[in-house]
Amino acid sequence: xxxxxxxxxxxxxxxxxxxxxxxxxxxxxxxxxxxxxxxxxxxxxxxxxxxxxxxxxxxxxxxxxxxxxxxxxxxxxxxxxxxxxxxxxxxxxxxxxxxxxxxxxxxxxxxxxxxxxxxxxxxxxxxxxxxxxxxxxxxxxxxxxxxxxxxxxxxxxxxxxxxxxxxxxxxxxxxxxxxxxxxxxxxxxxxxxxxxxxxxxxxxxxxxxxxxxxxxxxxxxxxxxxxxxxxxxxxxxxxxxxxxxxxxxxxxxxxxxxxxxxxxxxxxxxxxxxx
Ligand SMILES: [Zn+2]
Numbered sequence: 001x002x003x004x005x006x007x008x009x010x011x012x013x014x015x016x017x018x019x020x021x022x023x024x025x026x027x028x029x030x031x032x033x034x035x036x037x038x039x040x041x042x043x044x045x046x047x048x049x050x051x052x053x054x055x056x057x058x059x060x061x062x063x064x065x066x067x068x069x070x071x072x073x074x075x076x077x078x079x080x081x082x083x084x085x086x087x088x089x090x091x092x093x094x095x096x097x098x099x100x101x102x103x104x105x106x107x108x109x110x111x112x113x114x115x116x117x118x119x120x121x122x123x124x125x126x127x128x129x130x131x132x133x134x135x136x137x138x139x140x141x142x143x144x145x146x147x148x149x150x151x152x153x154x155x156x157x158x159x160x161x162x163x164x165x166x167x168x169x170x171x172x173x174x175x176x177x178x179x180x181x182x183x184x185x186x187x188x189x190x191x192x193x194x195x196x197x198x199x200x201x202x203x204x205x206x207x208x209x210x211x212x213x214x215x216x217x218x219x220x221x222x223x224x225x226x227x228x229x230x231x232x233x234x235x236x237x238x239x240x241x242x243x244x245x246x247x248x249x250x251x252x253x254x255x256x257x258x259x260x261x262x263x264x265x266x267x268x269x270x271x272x273x274x275x
Pocket of ligand 1 (some may be wrong): 133136191193194238
């Protein structure tokens with residue numbers, strides 16, 4: 001199991017994991033301010049993502065539950081196969097954290113917290129959340145934010161010169177920006193786009209298209225002051241707003257996919273909810 005070996009490596013390395021942005025590669029991605037992100041080569045995108053993943057796993061390790069990790073990977077990879085980027089090295093992991101959240105990094109690594117998985121009731125709900133995160137990768141939302149942030153952080157400086165001279169303060173600014181992105185969140189427009197695209201991917205993969213809305217309803221019904229929701233609510237539009245935006249997209253086009261399977265039994269067999 002290639003993924004499991006990687007998981008093990010990431011987990012054991014997480015404590016010491018240095019957040020390394022490959023400066024030489026970033027020179028290419030940032031030297032031209034108006035350059036479109038579509039110009040960033042896929043290997044660079046994947047490398048940046050690996051560094052981000054190490055950083056995230058330093059904050060919360062992967063759940064030590066092989067069966068759960070395998071199951072979430074199977075669902076995630078099936079979804080990713082339905083997209084226009086099926087060949088990315090897609091990897092899915094459940095983080096051992098009670099908070100409710102999910103994260104995507106460039107290049108196709110996606111994490112969902114155990115806290116969120118345990119609030120779900122079916123595979124269609126899991127698929128909806130994973131498809132939302134997959135959409136961030138497809139549309140390169142984080143990659144674009146990193147690129148933009150690197151430019152802002154270094155505004156007014158001779159970026160190329162600074163990077164070429166390997167200046168430690170420049171490197172630190174880039175590193176800090178990358179880390180902050182996951183506590184500040186993306187633009188609202190990116191989140192709503194990921195919702196729209198996510199329900200389409202889930203439907204295309206054969207799931208009830210209302211899995212993601214069902215999760216949003218669960219979040220909406222929870223106490224907004226619940227500390228387990230703090231980061232999710234800080235970094236995403238309110239569930240009610242996401243639901244009403246999705247409602248406009250989904251009716252009537254996606255209603256036809258509402259009768260596809262939810263696979264609640266299979267989900268509950270695989271995810272042993274700890275009470
Ligand atoms: Zn999102």
